[in-house]
Amino acid sequence: MNIAEVAKRFDLTQDTLRYYEKVGLIPRVNRTSGGTRNYNEYDCGWIDFIKCMRNSGVQVDALVDYVRLFEQGDATADERKKILVREHHRIAEQIAEMQRTLDRLNKKIELYEKDVIPAEKELIIDKKIK
Amino acid sequence: MNIAEVAKRFDLTQDTLRYYEKVGLIPRVNRTSGGTRNYNEYDCGWIDFIKCMRNSGVQVDALVDYVRLFEQGDATADERKKILVREHHRIAEQIAEMQRTLDRLNKKIELYEKDVIPAEKELIIDKKIK
DNA sequence: TATTGCTTTGGAGCCAACTCCAGGTCAAGC
């Protein structure tokens, strides 16, 4: 697979794919004799994983660490697992916070629906919610 | 309330509070004759709301729009509601995506727990998950 | 009133994460 195909498949730009590789978000991709990237399914597995994590707000640094450890072999499995667990916690906490925000928005939207709210009541809305 | 007290109360820096006001994330705060900000509970209500939204990933622009409309009075209630509904959708979608990521991480962590995974199996892990 | 410290402003600086570009190389069709 050339870079154009991979970019299309994952809805990423070629620049982003090259960036991912450059900073170590994914392991180095094999090249043709001429130096052109030649992606295989293994690479795509990594891209898929990284894109998923990035879309959930996992920091580039954390993922770079993970990939670096991965490349160091089996001995780092424990440390890699710790990263995954830590990021799991972070995401779970973030979901909880966003859920509370949704509740708050729900109440606010409900008030907007009941009667078009005069602007001056805005604070009261927030007071009620608290 | 002076800015120091408000900053402490919301665990924000004074710079952040001034920034919020400068870009229009919160309505203009009243000042003393000398020009010093004098926050009241109304201001705090806004800060609380904005902090909550920002922590859930709502963009500054969207909130600035909301505040601007709010300041234009009752006639904009409909448009304001639309913003809230749109951001509600965005957050709900983001939660869904993060939930899927948690599932994926759970499976991956589980595999790490079963037997310390040789690095070479990394792709297989992702294949299984897919 | 003098000192010490808090607050003001505009604007510069910073960080994460891309995104774009120039100048060059490679490859595929004619």
Added chain:
DNA sequence: GCTTGACCTGGAGTTGGCTCCAAAGCAATA
């Protein structure tokens, strides 16, 4: 072999969202 278009690299530029700073004014305490 030549042209045309895709791909390469290193590095500069951009965006969003703060964060920091200098120079100056205000406030509280002695």
